[in-house]
Amino acid sequence: DILINQSPASLTVSAGEKVTMSCKSSQSLLYSENNQDYLAWYQQKPGQFPKLLIYGASNRHTGVPDRFTGSGSGTDFTLTISSVQAEDLADYYCEQTYSYPYTFGAGTKLELK
Amino acid sequence: EVQLVESGGGLVQPGRSLKLSCAASGFTFSNYYMAWVRQAPKKGLEWVATISTSGSRTYYPDSVKGRFTISRDNAKSSLYLQMNSLKSEDTATYYCARGLPGYRAPFDYWGQGVMVTVSS
Numbered sequence: 001d002i003l004i005n006q007s008p009a010s011l012t013v014s015a016g017e018k019v020t021m022s023c024k025s026s027q028s029l030l031y032s033e034n035n036q037d038y039l040a041w042y043q044q045k046p047g048q049f050p051k052l053l054i055y056g057a058s059n060r061h062t063g064v065p066d067r068f069t070g071s072g073s074g075t076d077f078t079l080t081i082s083s084v085q086a087e088d089l090a091d092y093y094c095e096q097t098y099s100y101p102y103t104f105g106a107g108t109k110l111e112l113k
Numbered sequence: 114e115v116q117l118v119e120s121g122g123g124l125v126q127p128g129r130s131l132k133l134s135c136a137a138s139g140f141t142f143s144n145y146y147m148a149w150v151r152q153a154p155k156k157g158l159e160w161v162a163t164i165s166t167s168g169s170r171t172y173y174p175d176s177v178k179g180r181f182t183i184s185r186d187n188a189k190s191s192l193y194l195q196m197n198s199l200k201s202e203d204t205a206t207y208y209c210a211r212g213l214p215g216y217r218a219p220f221d222y223w224g225q226g227v228m229v230t231v232s233s
Contacts, residue, residue, distance in 0.1 A: 106157050
């Protein structure tokens with residue numbers, strides 16, 4: 001199974017700050033035949049279901065604000081929020097869909113000061 | 114508007130069975146891979162099962178393989194999860210989710226979730 005290590009476990013920031021969180025996989029998520037990374041990021045607000053933010057490591061899903069940016073390739077990936085808003089308070093998860101069983105990181109909890 | 118509505122959750126004793134359902138609307142159900150993902154209380158997300166568009170291919174992690182069965186009825190736009198030999202560690206909120214079009218796709222729409230509690 002592909003292991004996903006997500007860090008940090010929690011982040012406390014002020015509104016307007018830039019935030020980065022990391023996701024590292026135990027093996028490459030880059031599929032050589034199409035040069036695509038199979039890594040997604042989700043946002044889960046308290047009491048809600050998860051919502052897809054980023055797929056293919058760097059593609060924003062429909063309706064996702066452009067302050068959210070996914071980057072990285074292979075085994076190292078980053079989610080950046082350029083200017084955190086109060087509504088971004090949530091847990092963030094990365095997921096690999098390179099191979100079954102699909103696996104998630106343990107999550108990063110974003111808290112606001 | 115895409116909607117996924119789960120039902121069938123509840124309290125069940127260890128070793129017993131339960132069947133979850135997910136009613137889909139707002140899209141052509143038969144064109145999409147579908148999945149179940151669960152979340153234990155105060156814990157992270159765990160993928161549980163995926164089924165192909167026709168239902169001919171299914172995938173499970175070892176934690177549920179042989180106990181859970183995912184199925185679908187494209188005529189009814191419905192997804193199911195038959196859970197047998199339930200254990201306390203199966204206690205979680207179960208989400209029905211739609212796969213993005215394409216191979217190895219993540220999940221672009223999720224239901225609100227249904228709670229399953231396994232306890233004597």
